[in-house]
Amino acid sequence: MSVNRFGEETRSAPGAGAFRSIGGWVEQPVDLQPTLEGDISADVIVIGAGFAGLSTALELRSLGADVVVLEREFAGFGASGRNAGYLAGSMGVEFEFFLKRVGLEQARKIVAFYDEGVAYVERRLRELAIDCDYNPSGIIRAAVHPSQAHKLRKGMELGLELGSVTRYLDEGEMRARGIPPAFLFGCTQHGGTLDPGKYVMGLRRAALRAGVRLYEKTALLSCSEGATATCWTERGAARAPFVVFATNAYTPQLGLLRDKVVPLRVSAIETEPLSAAQLESLGWPGREGIVTPHWTMESHRLTARDTLLITTKQLGYAYGSRTPNEPDEAAYQALAQALNDRFPTLSGLSVRACWSGYISLAYDALPVVGETGPRRNILYTAGCSGHGVGTQSLVGHLLAERIGGIEHPLLAALRHKTPTTLPEPLQWCAIKAALGGANGLDRHLNRKVRDAAHD
Numbered sequence: 001m002s003v004n005r006f007g008e009e010t011r012s013a014p015g016a017g018a019f020r021s022i023g024g025w026v027e028q029p030v031d032l033q034p035t036l037e038g039d040i041s042a043d044v045i046v047i048g049a050g051f052a053g054l055s056t057a058l059e060l061r062s063l064g065a066d067v068v069v070l071e072r073e074f075a076g077f078g079a080s081g082r083n084a085g086y087l088a089g090s091m092g093v094e095f096e097f098f099l100k101r102v103g104l105e106q107a108r109k110i111v112a113f114y115d116e117g118v119a120y121v122e123r124r125l126r127e128l129a130i131d132c133d134y135n136p137s138g139i140i141r142a143a144v145h146p147s148q149a150h151k152l153r154k155g156m157e158l159g160l161e162l163g164s165v166t167r168y169l170d171e172g173e174m175r176a177r178g179i180p181p182a183f184l185f186g187c188t189q190h191g192g193t194l195d196p197g198k199y200v201m202g203l204r205r206a207a208l209r210a211g212v213r214l215y216e217k218t219a220l221l222s223c224s225e226g227a228t229a230t231c232w233t234e235r236g237a238a239r240a241p242f243v244v245f246a247t248n249a250y251t252p253q254l255g256l257l258r259d260k261v262v263p264l265r266v267s268a269i270e271t272e273p274l275s276a277a278q279l280e281s282l283g284w285p286g287r288e289g290i291v292t293p294h295w296t297m298e299s300h301r302l303t304a305r306d307t308l309l310i311t312t313k314q315l316g317y318a319y320g321s322r323t324p325n326e327p328d329e330a331a332y333q334a335l336a337q338a339l340n341d342r343f344p345t346l347s348g349l350s351v352r353a354c355w356s357g358y359i360s361l362a363y364d365a366l367p368v369v370g371e372t373g374p375r376r377n378i379l380y381t382a383g384c385s386g387h388g389v390g391t392q393s394l395v396g397h398l399l400a401e402r403i404g405g406i407e408h409p410l411l412a413a414l415r416h417k418t419p420t421t422l423p424e425p426l427q428w429c430a431i432k433a434a435l436g437g438a439n440g441l442d443r444h445l446n447r448k449v450r451d452a453a454h455d
């Protein structure tokens with residue numbers, strides 16, 4: 001233990017050896033698909049092979065389309081292979097960011113979109129026979145201090161008004177469920193937790209099986225519009241009447257949505273597996289995924305490999321919307337502190353892996369899904385922020401139908417005017433100030449929790 005500059009007792013930061021540049025769930029596939037060489041054509045070209053790109057490709061294949069996917073690294077390299085694995089519906093979505101902007105009626109439809117994301121993934125796991133350790137335990141948004149009651153209740157009320165399904169859990173019910181005692185009271189939402197690496201690799205396998213032509217280690221360099229769009233790569237070109245950008249947080253670097261979405265770095269730490277005695281002492285038999293109502297949430301879950309995974313807590317932004325694939329020691333330190341604070345009985349448990357990845361966020365926190373170009377044949381999906389396990393999977397279905405000529409009502413519900421982002425350096429200043437303010441408020445609350453524990 002040591003004391004940091006805020007006077008907090010901390011675990012030592014996870015060692016440099018714990019950093020994993022591709023996240024903690026996936027490895028580069030042994031059957032890496034070829035790099036694109038030469039000229040090819042297809043009905044649709046999808047850029048990016050995460051949940052969004054692979055879902056779109058699979059749905060298009062089932063409509064009979066010839067689909068090419070271009071992936072800069074390997075399928076699952078982005079946020080889809082690095083996330084916390086919460087398959088979560090609408091509760092916990094930042095309703096207040098968009099309610100006034102879109103009005104009650106559209107907000108209800110957007111909430112239905114988030115909830116449908118859960119049902120969609122559950123159905124696809126069955127249909128595609130993907131085993132990814134899905135535990136449909138539900139997710140609990142749980143307070144760690146009594147002063148979070150107001151925020152939690154307000155979120156619940158707004159959620160219920162918009163059609164979310166949720167229920168309050170008082171302290172008695174939390175203890176009866178065996179939820180660790182740091183989490184005082186909360187509210188439920190449907191969904192559960194899964195292994196995102198197994199999920200995305202399951203989608204990859206299904207896509208290959210279905211005849212999707214996947215090119216890995218193939219970065220899109222530029223795309224020219226027209227009735228037939230051309231996607232240029234280092235050693236080849238792919239042409240098609242439709243292109244789908246499923247590059248999420250990396251999209252602004254490609255010259256698209258630069259003024260609509262902001263990449264934010266999200267970090268995670270994973271402990272060594274808990275011993276049988278540690279698991280026993282923890283209780284938590286349902287292994288519900290837990291998120292907190294901090295200004296920047298903490299999320300805590302047990303994995304199927306009996307490790308504890310702690311994510312978020314501290315977000316990062318790199319000037320100019322860059323996405324460097326590098327460690328964020330300050331975030332890992334903050335997450336280690338959260339591990340210490342919420343699970344004091346596990347103080348000897350070491351961190352075996354830490355990693356970071358990028359989500360994309362619009363200023364109104366809503367998905368950014370639509371089309372562009374003179375022919376409206378360049379489609380995109382981004383901005384599902386921290387809810388992409390469900391939503392970015394479902395978007396694949398909506399985009400495939402749109403290409404097939406059908407506007408799904410949920411796609412129609414997502415259409416709205418996304419606010420324009422600030423130019424640099426204003427954006428950097430504004431985001432740093434907002435994230436710093438949120439961290440300050442959360443630190444103050446965490447100090448109160450620690451003080452109460454020592455009284």
Ligand SMILES: Cc1cc2nc3c(=O)[nH]c(=O)nc-3n(C[C@H](O)[C@H](O)[C@H](O)COP(=O)(O)OP(=O)(O)OC[C@H]3O[C@@H](n4cnc5c(N)ncnc54)[C@H](O)[C@@H]3O)c2cc1C
Pocket residue numbers: 047048049050051052053070071072073074075076077078079080081082083084085086087088218219220221246247248249250254266267268311312356357358359381382384385386387388389390391392
């Ligand atoms: C640490 C962390 C925790 C999270 N936890 C959760 C959670 O618990 N629940 C939840 O719902 N969401 C969570 N999220 C968010 C969720 O992971 C994302 O919203 C989702 O994975 C986005 O999927 P995607 O397919 O749109 O993008 P990505 O998975 O990022 O895929 C984009 C792909 O595009 C590729 N690419 C980029 N540039 C190019 C190029 N030039 N040419 C070709 N390919 C390119 C990338 O390599 C990448 O594979 C978390 C995210 C992070 C980082």
